[in-house]
Amino acid sequence: MFQSMPDRAKTTPLPVREAHGQPLVLVVEDEAALVTLLRYNLEREGFRVIDAANGEEALLIVKEQRPDLILLDWMLPALSGIEVCRQIRRSPEHRRTPIIMLTARGEESDKLRGLEVGADDYVTKPFSPSELVARCRAVLRRALPQAETEVLQYQDLSMDLATHRVRRGAKDVHLGPTEFRLLRFLLENQGRVFSREQLLDHVWGRDIYVEPRTVDVHIRRLRKAINIEGAADLVRTVRSAGYALDVNI
Amino acid sequence: MFQSMPDRAKTTPLPVREAHGQPLVLVVEDEAALVTLLRYNLEREGFRVIDAANGEEALLIVKEQRPDLILLDWMLPALSGIEVCRQIRRSPEHRRTPIIMLTARGEESDKLRGLEVGADDYVTKPFSPSELVARCRAVLRRALPQAETEVLQYQDLSMDLATHRVRRGAKDVHLGPTEFRLLRFLLENQGRVFSREQLLDHVWGRDIYVEPRTVDVHIRRLRKAINIEGAADLVRTVRSAGYALDVNI
DNA sequence: CTTTTATGTTACAGGAATGTGACAACAAGA
DNA sequence: TCTTGTTGTCACATTCCTGTAACATAAAAG
Numbered sequence: 135m136f137q138s139m140p141d142r143a144k145t146t147p148l149p150v151r152e153a154h155g156q157p158l159v160l161v162v163e164d165e166a167a168l169v170t171l172l173r174y175n176l177e178r179e180g181f182r183v184i185d186a187a188n189g190e191e192a193l194l195i196v197k198e199q200r201p202d203l204i205l206l207d208w209m210l211p212a213l214s215g216i217e218v219c220r221q222i223r224r225s226p227e228h229r230r231t232p233i234i235m236l237t238a239r240g241e242e243s244d245k246l247r248g249l250e251v252g253a254d255d256y257v258t259k260p261f262s263p264s265e266l267v268a269r270c271r272a273v274l275r276r277a278l279p280q281a282e283t284e285v286l287q288y289q290d291l292s293m294d295l296a297t298h299r300v301r302r303g304a305k306d307v308h309l310g311p312t313e314f315r316l317l318r319f320l321l322e323n324q325g326r327v328f329s330r331e332q333l334l335d336h337v338w339g340r341d342i343y344v345e346p347r348t349v350d351v352h353i354r355r356l357r358k359a360i361n362i363e364g365a366a367d368l369v370r371t372v373r374s375a376g377y378a379l380d381v382n383i
Numbered sequence: 384m385f386q387s388m389p390d391r392a393k394t395t396p397l398p399v400r401e402a403h404g405q406p407l408v409l410v411v412e413d414e415a416a417l418v419t420l421l422r423y424n425l426e427r428e429g430f431r432v433i434d435a436a437n438g439e440e441a442l443l444i445v446k447e448q449r450p451d452l453i454l455l456d457w458m459l460p461a462l463s464g465i466e467v468c469r470q471i472r473r474s475p476e477h478r479r480t481p482i483i484m485l486t487a488r489g490e491e492s493d494k495l496r497g498l499e500v501g502a503d504d505y506v507t508k509p510f511s512p513s514e515l516v517a518r519c520r521a522v523l524r525r526a527l528p529q530a531e532t533e534v535l536q537y538q539d540l541s542m543d544l545a546t547h548r549v550r551r552g553a554k555d556v557h558l559g560p561t562e563f564r565l566l567r568f569l570l571e572n573q574g575r576v577f578s579r580e581q582l583l584d585h586v587w588g589r590d591i592y593v594e595p596r597t598v599d600v601h602i603r604r605l606r607k608a609i610n611i612e613g614a615a616d617l618v619r620t621v622r623s624a625g626y627a628l629d630v631n632i
Numbered sequence: 633c634t635t636t637t638a639t640g641t642t643a644c645a646g647g648a649a650t651g652t653g654a655c656a657a658c659a660a661g662a
Numbered sequence: 663t664c665t666t667g668t669t670g671t672c673a674c675a676t677t678c679c680t681g682t683a684a685c686a687t688a689a690a691a692g
């Protein structure tokens with residue numbers, strides 16, 4: 135028996151940025167009440183939220199979960215916000231991850247130093263939730279498009295994310311939205327096997343429920359679209375485990 | 384209407400007027416800390432920076448160094464920003480040099496007068512560096528084509544920016560202002576798919592809100608105008624993703 | 633070989649996304 | 663003032679996509 139009912143809330147994060155789902159926001163803040171407030175407002179607006187109470191935790195999460203946006207309190211125990219910011223910026227992967235800092239009113243010097251260190255914007259406490267959400271949106275909009283690779287490839291299969299074009303060899307391939315996301319996910323994790331539940335989480339999103347068998351149907355549609363008669367099947371079925379992008383031997 | 388840079392420009396180096404170097408930005412600002420901040424962020428993004436602490440100095444530098452872009456603080460000792468702007472605009476050489484003014488929050492009258500005197504854009508202090516950089520790029524981008532690209536083209540479709548004339552094959556095409564900007568944006572980013580929201584941001588501007596579906600209608604009008612019976616539709620619909628300028632296959 | 637389990641395949645109703653035409657508000661000129 | 667053109671929005675039509683069920687086939691288990 136495998137994974138009767140996966141608890142999606144706890145699924146281990148994959149080393150993949152989910153470009154299509156809702157943006158993942160990391161809130162770094164030690165004041166619990168504020169975290170609750172932020173979480174409530176962000177989630178209501180369609181963001182996913184994780185939080186960290188201190189700098190070390192924050193850095194760890196950044197590395198593992200790759201948030202799309204970071205809300206960073208400037209006053210933190212131990213590791214200061216500035217230091218956290220600097221360390222995040224040091225890794226080339228997160229060089230472009232937007233950071234919004236939360237500062238107390240009137241800490242002008244903080245703001246300047248924050249912006250110097252690479253924060254993208256700041257919000258002064260106390261702030262209105264709607265303003266904060268608006269800023270998050272604005273910052274994300276500017277940052278997201280450039281976050282990903284432009285062309286994904288596997289053998290003679292290629293997917294251009296900018297033009298949304300998919301080709302197999304010389305043949306142009308048309309995919310529906312779901313097949314497009316599915317193939318994209320598989321291309322971003324070539325060779326790796328995913329269970330139906332994992333695929334649902336990553337391609338469909340954690341929030342909606344669809345029958346796991348639905349994945350089969352979409353895999354079928356994908357195969358039909360990208361496979362060339364005579365050539366090897368690019369989608370591999372691993373019985374009782376799932377599917378992967380790989381050549382069937 | 385602040386167009387932010389198209390995604391391409393964030394990954395690729397900026398299209399530059401002078402073949403030799405990065406765009407030269409003159410920062411006119413008397414507050415040293417702010418100059419430092421601006422310099423840091425602009426240089427990090429590939430601009431060269433010179434600064435001037437007052438109006439006279441600024442005018443001198445403009446004459447001698449011919450910057451590609453001027454960031455102009457509105458509150459200056461002695462010669463005011465408005466006056467500097469006016470004087471710069473007086474010389475035909477610098478009639479087209481983009482000027483972005485930096486104003487304190489809420490100085491609406493300043494903004495208006497600034498735009499009257501010939502500033503291209505304004506940024507309200509305090510501002511986020513990324514926003515500022517984005518605006519610089521946007522302004523530069525609007526300024527550059529006049530020096531370089533006068534005619535945008537795709538297959539047998541051409542758009543002359545100087546005369547505002549659009550032709551498809553031998554046929555003269557009339558477009559409304561919005562369709563013109565829309566087509567221009569698509570021509571400047573051939574093949575790329577843009578969501579309705581992105582198009583609203585880039586073509587309509589970030590500041591105003593219109594229904595996303597409005598884009599559909601304008602796409603329709605554009606199609607009606609530029610498509611020739613029998614020939615392929617130049618505007619591609621990508622379901623659940625957006626639109627692109629491209630031949631349907 | 634038979635049974636059980638997992639996956640492949642097909643068809644289809646309902647729904648979501650897009651196309652389309654009309655219209656009122658508005659602006660710019662004549 | 664009237665005329666002309668443009669714009670954003672709506673309502674309706676159309677197209678395409680999606681999830682599901684039902685059945686077929688293949689692979690393991692007994």
